[in-house]
Amino acid sequence: MTNTKSDSGVVLYTDGSCLGNPGPGGWAAVIHNDKTREISGGFSRTTNNRMEINALVQALKNIPENSDVTAYTDSKYLHDALDKGWLKKWQKNGWKTASKSRVKNKDLWEELVAMLEKHNLNLKWVPAHTGQKENERCDYLAKTEAQKPNLPIDKGYE
Numbered sequence: 268m269t270n271t272k273s274d275s276g277v278v279l280y281t282d283g284s285c286l287g288n289p290g291p292g293g294w295a296a297v298i299h300n301d302k303t304r305e306i307s308g309g310f311s312r313t314t315n316n317r318m319e320i321n322a323l324v325q326a327l328k329n330i331p332e333n334s335d336v337t338a339y340t341d342s343k344y345l346h347d348a349l350d351k352g353w354l355k356k357w358q359k360n361g362w363k364t365a366s367k368s369r370v371k372n373k374d375l376w377e378e379l380v381a382m383l384e385k386h387n388l389n390l391k392w393v394p395a396h397t398g399q400k401e402n403e404r405c406d407y408l409a410k411t412e413a414q415k416p417n418l419p420i421d422k423g424y425e
Contacts, residue, residue, distance in 0.1 A: 276335030282405035283318025293412025296326035309412030310421035
């Protein structure tokens with residue numbers, strides 16, 4: 268996990284969705300700081316993991332630098348990459364996994380690394396579809412984005 272000073276400051280909820288995997292996808296975040304805001308977007312062909320990572324990246328881009336952030340995700344992939352130190356190991360190994368294959372979604376991981384340098388993040392995992400209000404809202408927004416026509420191309424999709 269990245270620096271964890273406190274659970275105060277900005278609170279984020281993030282989620283990604285994909286209709287098919289790959290397929291059209293969406294990401295969303297609910298941001299609680301001085302007020303509550305919702306942000307979301309989507310792509311015509313992407314993956315669920317890309318949308319999960321992108322949701323956190325976009326949320327972090329939309330808050331003041333040097334914020335103390337508590338973020339909630341239902342993505343074990345995203346959570347474990349930070350909590351279990353995978354992200355740091357991938358960077359150290361030249362963006363290779365422990366099995367020496369290339370890390371998927373490198374472009375988004377690099378964006379996340381840049382955001383982590385600007386914020387004090389405490390990332391927490393929450394189970395999906397259990398009635399947690401903000402997580403359910405993010406899920407709805409992400410799915411709504413994925414269903415929109417004429418979505419842009421996800422240039423980083425591999």
